[in-house]
Amino acid sequence: MNFDFDSEQNDLREAVRGLLERAYGDSEQRRKVVANDPGFDEKTWSRLAEMGLLGLPFAEEHGGMGAGPIEVAIVAEEIGRVIAPEPFIEAVVLAGGLIAAVGTDEQKGELLAAIAEGTTVPAFAHAEIGTRWSASAAAVTATRTGEGWTLSGVKEPVPNGAHADVLVVSALLAGDGAPGGTGLFVVQGDAAGLTRTGYRTHDGTRAANVRFDGTPATLLGGSDSPTHPDQTAAIERVLAEARIAYSHEAIGAMDTALRITAEYLKTRKQFGVTLNRFQALTFRAADMYVSLELARSTALWASMVQEAGGDVVSAADRARLQSSRAGRHVGKEAIQLHGGIGVTAEYSVGHYTSRLTAIDHLLGDGGFAVARLAEHVGERETVDPLGAPYA
């Protein structure tokens, strides 16, 4: 049991922090970047690729770095620290993670290398209007055609869905003799019958309505055999990995929000004294720190569970629950302790709250996570984070 980063990990953090600090150390820079499509900075994306970060968790044979969940966590936290709008988690952890998890060797070789190089930006088209943080698909159906598959239906909201070169799409396996279940497909950005309507989300990133109308698609990982593989479990697992990564992004964002707030309390004067002379305010900052540190411990642990091959789905729910509660607490208090300036777009802190709110709702909030944990609460007398089913 060891919570220390090794020196390579510390170097990685330094390097990522340096890169992102240069890009977004001035929060005005982020405002400029998100004001225009695609909502992130393609130069920064290239630099992330050059540093190898876009292939961080992929196998070396597929052009990746072969790094583990801790390294992903480090990058995610640094992204959160400056709320960099680059779709690292969406492209690398989610879409890339699915390709790595279920793709054929050929698909991995082709797609993962391109993602790692930054030449292909993929997105995972999964959410549907009628569902709520589910691992399966219902509104988009996949139908077998002679030589392949076509998709029909709508996915929304799809983070970075309009800009993506390639979409990984979950779809209900329908049609004659189909066993049901959810399959995964690859759709090219320029495919026929694909309509994408992108828009800005409240946190400055981008999402899209993605409409499939008999759109040709390739089965991800499939040998295209009649036994359509149900990928619900793989999706659940990759969603869990992304939930953990988002928790780390949230930790980074909270860390900065708290730091900015403490700085403000130390310098802002009212009634002739700096705000840190008001005990009611400093105590609330202390409570923010408590929330943050408890969430940080849980997120780090969840990444270790992932690395150790433990029950990553349950660990991700634990990390999400803690970072959801903490994110709301810290996000709200950071604004309140600032007063009026906190709600302006010209000051940075509100953007952190906005991003924390988005993170909270993209793949399941605290209520979602705790309801899942509650289903199993009676199964064990105590929870041992260092024991089964986690380690």
Added chain:
Amino acid sequence: MNFDFDSEQNDLREAVRGLLERAYGDSEQRRKVVANDPGFDEKTWSRLAEMGLLGLPFAEEHGGMGAGPIEVAIVAEEIGRVIAPEPFIEAVVLAGGLIAAVGTDEQKGELLAAIAEGTTVPAFAHAEIGTRWSASAAAVTATRTGEGWTLSGVKEPVPNGAHADVLVVSALLAGDGAPGGTGLFVVQGDAAGLTRTGYRTHDGTRAANVRFDGTPATLLGGSDSPTHPDQTAAIERVLAEARIAYSHEAIGAMDTALRITAEYLKTRKQFGVTLNRFQALTFRAADMYVSLELARSTALWASMVQEAGGDVVSAADRARLQSSRAGRHVGKEAIQLHGGIGVTAEYSVGHYTSRLTAIDHLLGDGGFAVARLAEHVGERETVDPLGAPYA
């Protein structure tokens, strides 16, 4: 719509406050009284009777004062203000209320007058080990015998159950041809087959295990016809009235707990200054006030709903929910803001917290109330406290 007490009500409050202030204005006096059985002061009980309070809500023809729910609320709040241990709600509102609600004229004439005079102290034996704030009975069964009924089973905890002269008992109507449902019975304190084991509760009052073993009982309100009347609805209604009364007792207790706490903050010195110089503490006292006043409004309203003949069960749930949340908040904070002295039995504030905790659990806590309200949340677009189903 009018929240003002009329002058008679104000006079009533003054009189009750005077009486209880003399009895328990010194909190040591309460400690002495509750140290010995029956856990309350029989002289104070007699004085309450002399003032007519023990027959307050009963009809004048039955020896009562014919007063309404607002008057009961006033008395309950004053009881809470000094946490007088006299079983006013248990004897008058619950046991007496049930007799008044379903008793025959003869039963009312006989029992209510005796309760009002203070010569008979009744208790309502209803709770059972296997149930939780239910309006029906299961563990005690009533069986018809030739000339009447016998009860068998156990009731616990029964507030003031060991000392009571007369028990009103809820029981499952069992036996041949019985239609089921819950009946209400009167059992004399010296009845055969009745075993009562009393004990002290954490708040200084008394409760008992009450065991029936073929104990002779009289059907309350029954003409003793073969169609055993199911009294579940009447019990639910009287429980609601008692929940409202307990909410008022809680308001009185919170009011004093907050007053004591504010006084302490003003006088206690630490680090060379009085505690009210610590903003983190005074803000928390302000939050206590907010909780208290919101609970007070809701309790007063519930009593008005009762008076107006509105949906008293739902109104009682609203009052309980609000006073449960407030009672926990105020009870905990009152101790915490005092520091060490707050947890001692020699200082009064902890006793208020203890009593608030008992009130919260006797007839249903906030979680119980909100779960019941949630079942109906979709039925109306908005809640209008001045409209249907309340007014």
Added chain:
Amino acid sequence: MRLQLSPELQAFREEMRTFFTTQVPQEIRDKVAAHRHVSKEEYVEAQRALNAAGLAVPHWPVEWGGRDWTPLQRHIWREEMQLASVPEPLAFNTSMIGPVLAAFGNQEQKERFLAKTANLDIWWCQGFSEPDAGSDLASLRTTAVRDGDDWVVNGQKTWTTLGQHADWIFCLVRTDPTAEKKQRGISMLVFPMDTPGVTLRPIELIDGGFEVNEVFFEDVRVPAENLIGEENRGWDYAKFLLGNERVGIARVGATKKMLAQAKEHAREITVDGRPLLEDPFMATRIAELENELVALELTALRVVANSADGKPHPASSVLKLKGSELQQAATELMVDIAGPLSVASFAEDGSDVPDWARVATPHYLNYRKVSIYGGSNEVQRTIIAGTILGL
């Protein structure tokens, strides 16, 4: 004590309800209900409709269009207006400068301004807050120096709500920098926003909207006749005005409307085929909020009943504090009901996300302001602790 409204008040409520739901254009009310941007023209149209019916400034002196209503009537008027999603008469006109002019203005000023203020022929904005003052309003630094028949104003104001629409500004300026207490030496001036030397800079808020502004004054010449009341007594007028600001600040009707919408939307969203409203957690969360809102509404009615002399009851701080918390809780509820759809904030045509879900998060973020403006919740706690609890 009486629950029901008198028949006269019931008729009054009905009259208000009918007027608001039939005489104020549906399109405007729909926009308010949907939390969509309301244009200046729409605000003006709505207020003129109210004013024509004598419903814009009922709390003003009868001579100037007031109605001599009881506080309860005014409460009903406001609540019904909010429930019907009528844009409220512009507070800067009707609750702030109007009453100040009526109370402290000279006859000429009254005749010049009051009718136009009631009818929104003049749109007023407020020049009180300054960048370095925050909650410490009295430390303002904008100066007015007498020069012949003019005052020459220099300085900067901020948080000037809807200043971009304003024709005139009422402004606190320091006219005696030598006064011993900072509260002395302040005067109130009014002048047109197009006076040379006045410039306005809109401030973007975190929801992407523009509603507050910075206003800069550079040698702005204001005729002496535009001084309101006496020189150096501006702080008294400001206190008078800010007292009015707290009236109606509970916004019960508006929150009630939001909860009604929340229920409606929670019926539309399905989780595993079941309406979200039937999820016990969602139902309970709404029931709990709804109960707090009932408690707040009843508390507002109590405060209203006890503020017949027109001075704000100290408990109105409870209304502001809890009112803002419940408004914020309702906006957060809406985001959570929207769930994954809540990120689609700036979706337009081509998106399948319902309108209400698109605005949910911007509305939530925007509403972080309600615990900051109009006297932050920290200020309200200070008032409660000091004025009510004597701490």
Added chain:
Amino acid sequence: MRLQLSPELQAFREEMRTFFTTQVPQEIRDKVAAHRHVSKEEYVEAQRALNAAGLAVPHWPVEWGGRDWTPLQRHIWREEMQLASVPEPLAFNTSMIGPVLAAFGNQEQKERFLAKTANLDIWWCQGFSEPDAGSDLASLRTTAVRDGDDWVVNGQKTWTTLGQHADWIFCLVRTDPTAEKKQRGISMLVFPMDTPGVTLRPIELIDGGFEVNEVFFEDVRVPAENLIGEENRGWDYAKFLLGNERVGIARVGATKKMLAQAKEHAREITVDGRPLLEDPFMATRIAELENELVALELTALRVVANSADGKPHPASSVLKLKGSELQQAATELMVDIAGPLSVASFAEDGSDVPDWARVATPHYLNYRKVSIYGGSNEVQRTIIAGTILGL
């Protein structure tokens, strides 16, 4: 970063678990688990069993019975002890005076006291707090005046935990009333509780139990050799000692045990025939608490890993703060599971209420203390705000 314990540590944990669950008498552990009164003799028996196995004072210098364990080993030792409901070695002996004697006592004092202290042959109590000091410990007023070879002590201490069992007291006394800072001029004396002039008055707590005392000193003569360390440096030793007090204060193991019991009891209680544990609210409440406890445990492990130098990590304030909140939440949970049975606190034979439900509320009330003692949560927030956030 590594999740798993090393094989050595796993074996160590197993060894601890086996020892605690087999070598400490079951009857004593059952009492601790049931939150029943543990007698002095039982405390002594348990500690001697630990000491015989070298498990009473592992953190002491090896010379005096310590084990030279890593912080993580000590953490595991403590957590396993709590999980097994072993009464922890008396803190006053093992965490407080023992380490002070080992660090600052002279050789004669070490030889005279340390072995007996480890073995609980001497039961120590703490004479620090005074009635007028509270959290402002340094303002103590008990004096010691040199008279020949003796110190003559006069004054009063309070909150002396388990003083009624104590053989000796370690006491902070003012030896130089002229010192400029109140922290100077304080010395530490030790003396037997049966020294003439020492009287002890037990203080009843709100749960009816006796665990703290007032101790009065009237011309108590203490031989000069009983001064610990240097004259007037007592404050340094107190700080050293209080730093140790925070170690292990998270009490994760103890809370874990309570949650396990809560699940067990929630299985026994039925609501409408269904185990309470299956109620979604109860299950969720437990799951949420359990997750916070996981977060706390992981945070404790992080802190442990970073406090190898023996000095308390500032984040240990997080452990105290959150640890006490979770202990309190667990006791409240137990009361709510007991529901109506929770009032039967002092039931004895003849009651059907299960033991755990009887002790639930007294335990809850008693545990209000854990956010007050050992540095109140307000003190912890002050430390976090000041030391960590620099406010």
